[in-house]
Amino acid sequence: MTEMAREAATGLDTDSGSGGQPVLDRLIALLDLEKIEENIFRGVSPxxxxxxxxxxxxxxxALVAAGRTVPEERTVHSLHAYFIRGGDPSVPIIYEVDRTRDGRSFTTRRVLAIQHGKAIFSLSASFQKHEPGIEHSEDMPDVPGPESLPTLTERAEGFDIGLRERPRPIDLRYVNDPPWVTRQTGAHPARNQVWMRADGKLGDEQLLHVCVLTYASDMTLLDSVLARHGVYWDLDGVVGASLDHALWFHRPFRADEWFLYDSASPSASGARGLAQGRFFAAVGTLIATVVQEGLLRVP
Structure with a gap:
């Protein structure tokens, strides 16, 4: 996530502080789209x-818009998205849902986000009714627990990176040194590991938890690309943007309980960087996998 994007993610209000339930409630309200017509929804920005x-x-x-057209007993198991144009936060975003298919086990939806008459984002999502089957999962990395780690505000102490004293709906705790520190130490870490959780309580609707994790999945992911080269966003004049994003949801989870975001970058070339991430619940189960490619222009 670029510094500009991080400002958008944290700028849910002008109050100071690290976040908490009031800031999380504003994120929940942000995800509660207005239905303006059948299959058409309207969202706003902070x-x-x-x-x-x-x-x-x-x-x-966009995932909320898709989910609002799907029976509750069918949960999303994957999404694939493209960021087409930068969105304008000063005007609403219109989400048009195409009910592509309603099968016996799976439901497919496509969503187009529109501003100023042009597409800014497209998403395809697949939902499935619960079915029993074979089970296995990768092991979670052996890392210290989140409660023993400094807060993001504490990690940012002494660094002019715009992360201090901003309200945040997501509580982040870096396991290893964050990239703005490793760029000074000369370390080029292969992995970026961050504990996350919604900073407050969410309801029991599973779609809300999935959408909050989707929101959080765009945070810190591209940092794993830059950390390999010892550079960090505005501190080094990096110009970046998300290009595409894919998420697979493996098991039910609660986004207001701690989950580990473990990410790494297998490749960077052509002013693009690829990042892969895994989400683990605190009990050690793999709950989701993400892949994103981003535009990264490094001076």
């Missing part, structure tokens, strides 16, 4: 946003 809409916001809202 009142205090920079020049582009945060990618995790539009992905989360």
């Amino acid at each position: 009142a205090h946003s920079p020049v582009r809409v945060f990618g995790g916001q539009v992905a989360g809202q």
Whole structure:
């Protein structure tokens, strides 16, 4: 996530502080789209946003739009999205849902996000009714627990990176040194590991938890690309943007309980970087997998 995107993600209000239930409630409200016609929904951005809409916001809202047209007993198991244009936070976003298919086990939806008469984002999502089957999961990395780690505000102490004293709906705790530290130490870590959770309580609707994780999945992921080269966003004049995003949801989870975001970058070339991430519940089960390619222009 670029520094600009991080501002959008954290700029849900102008109050100071690390977040908490009031800020999380504003994120929940942001994800609660207005239905303006059958298969057509309207979403807004935070009142205090920079020049582009945060990618995790539009992905989360598009998934809400898709989910509102699907029976509750069918849960999303995958989404694939493209970021087409930078979103304008000063005007609403219209989400048009195409009910592609309603099968016996699977439901497929396509969503187009539109501003100023042009597409800014597209998403395809697949939903499935619960079915029993074979089970296995990769093991979670051996890392310290989140409660023993510094908060994001504490990690940002002494660094001019715009992360301190901003309200955040997501509580982040870096396991290893964050990239703005490793760029100074000369370390080039192969993995970026962050504990996350919604900073407050969510309801029991599973779609909301999935959409909050989708929102959070655009945070810190591209950092794993830059960390390999010892550079960090505005500190080094990096110009970046999410290009595409894919998520697979493996098991039910709660986004207001701690989950580990373990990410790495297998490749960077042609001013693009690829990042892969895995989400683990605190009990050790793999709950989701993400892949994203981003535009990264490094001076």
